[in-house]
Amino acid sequence: MKDGQGFRRWNEIDDNGIDDMTSQSSKLLYSGSQWDFDLLHRVYGAVEEIALNELGLDVYRNQIEVITSEQMLDAYAAIGMPLLYRHWSFGKRFAREELLYRKGAQSLAYELVINSDPCVSYVMEENTMTMQTLVIAHAAFGHNHFFKNNHLFRQWTSARPSSR
Amino acid sequence: MHVVDRRQNPKSKSLGNRQRFLRRVKSHMRKAFTDSIRNRKIADLEGGQEVSISSKDLHEPTFHHDSNVGHRDYVLPGNHDYRPGDVIEKPGGGGRGSGASGSADGDGEDSFVFALTSDEFLDLFFEDLELPNLAKKKLKSMASPTWVRAGYSVDGSPQRLNKRETMRRSLARRIALKRPTIKEVQALQDELQEAIDGGDAEAIDRARKRIAEQQARMRAVPYLETVDLRYSRVERVPKPTTQAVMFCLMDTSASMTEQLKDLAKRFYMLLHLFLKRHYKSVELVFIRHTYTAQEVDEETFFHGRETGGTVVSSALEEMLRVVKQRYPLDDWNIYAAQASDGHNFDHDMGLTLRLLQQQILPICQYYAYIEVNDDQWPGDSVLWDGYLNLLSQHANFAMAEVNQAADIFPVFHDLFDGGQKKKLTTN
Numbered sequence: 001m002k003d004g005q006g007f008r009r010w011n012e013i014d015d016n017g018i019d020d021m022t023s024q025s026s027k028l029l030y031s032g033s034q035w036d037f038d039l040l041h042r043v044y045g046a047v048e049e050i051a052l053n054e055l056g057l058d059v060y061r062n063q064i065e066v067i068t069s070e071q072m073l074d075a076y077a078a079i080g081m082p083l084l085y086r087h088w089s090f091g092k093r094f095a096r097e098e099l100l101y102r103k104g105a106q107s108l109a110y111e112l113v114i115n116s117d118p119c120v121s122y123v124m125e126e127n128t129m130t131m132q133t134l135v136i137a138h139a140a141f142g143h144n145h146f147f148k149n150n151h152l153f154r155q156w157t158s159a160r161p162s163s164r
Numbered sequence: 165m166h167v168v169d170r171r172q173n174p175k176s177k178s179l180g181n182r183q184r185f186l187r188r189v190k191s192h193m194r195k196a197f198t199d200s201i202r203n204r205k206i207a208d209l210e211g212g213q214e215v216s217i218s219s220k221d222l223h224e225p226t227f228h229h230d231s232n233v234g235h236r237d238y239v240l241p242g243n244h245d246y247r248p249g250d251v252i253e254k255p256g257g258g259g260r261g262s263g264a265s266g267s268a269d270g271d272g273e274d275s276f277v278f279a280l281t282s283d284e285f286l287d288l289f290f291e292d293l294e295l296p297n298l299a300k301k302k303l304k305s306m307a308s309p310t311w312v313r314a315g316y317s318v319d320g321s322p323q324r325l326n327k328r329e330t331m332r333r334s335l336a337r338r339i340a341l342k343r344p345t346i347k348e349v350q351a352l353q354d355e356l357q358e359a360i361d362g363g364d365a366e367a368i369d370r371a372r373k374r375i376a377e378q379q380a381r382m383r384a385v386p387y388l389e390t391v392d393l394r395y396s397r398v399e400r401v402p403k404p405t406t407q408a409v410m411f412c413l414m415d416t417s418a419s420m421t422e423q424l425k426d427l428a429k430r431f432y433m434l435l436h437l438f439l440k441r442h443y444k445s446v447e448l449v450f451i452r453h454t455y456t457a458q459e460v461d462e463e464t465f466f467h468g469r470e471t472g473g474t475v476v477s478s479a480l481e482e483m484l485r486v487v488k489q490r491y492p493l494d495d496w497n498i499y500a501a502q503a504s505d506g507h508n509f510d511h512d513m514g515l516t517l518r519l520l521q522q523q524i525l526p527i528c529q530y531y532a533y534i535e536v537n538d539d540q541w542p543g544d545s546v547l548w549d550g551y552l553n554l555l556s557q558h559a560n561f562a563m564a565e566v567n568q569a570a571d572i573f574p575v576f577h578d579l580f581d582g583g584q585k586k587k588l589t590t591n
Contacts, residue, residue, distance in 0.1 A: 065168045078178070
């Protein structure tokens with residue numbers, strides 16, 4: 001996004017009639033810290049544009065999931081696994097993380113991304129729009145590209161660079 | 165791209181894990197809890213509680229390399245003592261063991277601190293408390309039935325299909341009727357292919373025949389049949405509950421200072437909370453008295469500001485009236501808790517004791533007297549002295565003294581301690 005090309009391209013698409021919500025601020029993808037689903041799509045489009053066309057990243061399909069902080073704590077306790085067997089030690093971890101979080105001793109991770117196809121990235125509802133944008137750029141494209149192209153992941157995942 | 169809103173998903177996925185964890189540390193929790201309970205206020209019950217327990221038993225064993233043996237290469241950043249290429253001695257000699265090593269994940273801590281929700285806290289607090297002598301006088305008709313599992317049945321609704329039991333029967337039937345597995349058929353087909361390749365006409369014929377035989381058997385014996393199906397069965401079982409009523413008698417006379425009333429109210433709040441949580445069908449009757457007594461609702465009982473002289477017998481008479489009117493003795497277990505500062509008009513003591521001894525105590529399962537007092541010398545109040553005689557004569561009578569808010573928890577615990585009635589003369 002550094003040279004603003006992404007914005008420009010996106011604006012062109014905008015002019016072609018894909019929902020232009022704020023025509024007066026059409027230079028910006030968003031303003032303020034509030035996010036909503038439309039904005040997520042909009043930002044995703046802009047980030048995708050840069051990631052694929054400019055940087056030439058090769059990624060799995062993306063799935064972005066919106067979760068609450070409690071669900072993030074759940075994920076913490078389960079070491080990021082969407083499903084795990086039941087065990088007291090996860091309860092212990094949850095209790096520890098929860099207390100630290102509630103007391104403000106630690107904040108939660110901004111991103112949690114799962115190496116799968118489609119690549120699942122979690123965004124937290126408490127985060128600002130800028131944070132969501134960073135998570136999308138970093139996790140949904142950065143990590144995702146790494147997952148798909150890393151040689152070592154070939155052993156256990158379906159990591160295969162697309163032939164170019 | 166796909167955006168999924170997961171916020172609607174059921175919350176606290178890790179609740180099961182949390183319960184496992186709490187079960188595991190229960191004994192520690194109880195200990196930490198009793199240590200700190202004396203310092204707590206009732207208001208603390210509202211919010212969650214922080215519990216600190218020793219992390220010793222929460223240790224999770226891990227496998228890791230022994231740092232004392234083996235050959236190891238590290239890339240280290242170096243400092244003014246070491247230069248590239250230096251070889252660093254292994255720390256210590258043999259037999260050092262892992263004596264005072266920190267926790268495996270690096271953050272050594274003496275105790276593990278976590279927060280209990282107020283529900284969990286109350287569960288723990290009321291854990292071994294119960295109403296003493298709760299005889300099952302009559303099963304309440306409004307008892308709600310519960311569903312319990314009751315084995316398996318051969319029919320039922322599809323969502324009750326028990327896959328494990330069904331497959332178990334399917335497997336047994338397939339073995340008994342010698343249904344060939346796909347693998348076996350495949351093996352025969354390989355055999356046939358081999359025979360064809362070998363050009364042995366007789367073997368081809370034999371293999372073809374066997375394959376046809378097995379395939380026919382496979383068709384005749386289905387993989388899954390209606391006779392295999394098993395459904396989980398549930399039954400309605402009526403859940404018996406016992407009818408009990410708790411009378412809360414509180415002195416609100418002028419001699420009760422604001423602070424004493426507050427102590428008494430705190431005790432009743434605790435009692436109220438306890439009964440509401442553990443005995444769904446226990447009814448509560450609130451009676452407050454000055455020189456006259458009156459039955460009031462919960463709101464007035466806890467927040468009312470009425471005041472006046474003191475005649476204890478008026479409350480007992482009111483209680484008897486309510487019992488006669490609404491709670492037939494054959495059907496109800498009757499409990500009473502009386503809180504007072506111990507003052508009573510002298511001429512009323514005879515009547516009070518008579519009422520208690522002859523009418524109230526015989527019909528009560530349990531009668532607890534709590535004296536709220538701001539002085540340090542118990543036993544010099546009129547009621548306390550009068551009630552001391554009852555203590556030896558009636559097993560269902562108990563008395564205790566509360567001097568400050570911190571006493572309430574322990575006194576409450578002692579009064580309702582798992583049916584083991586304790587008589588406290590002083591504490």
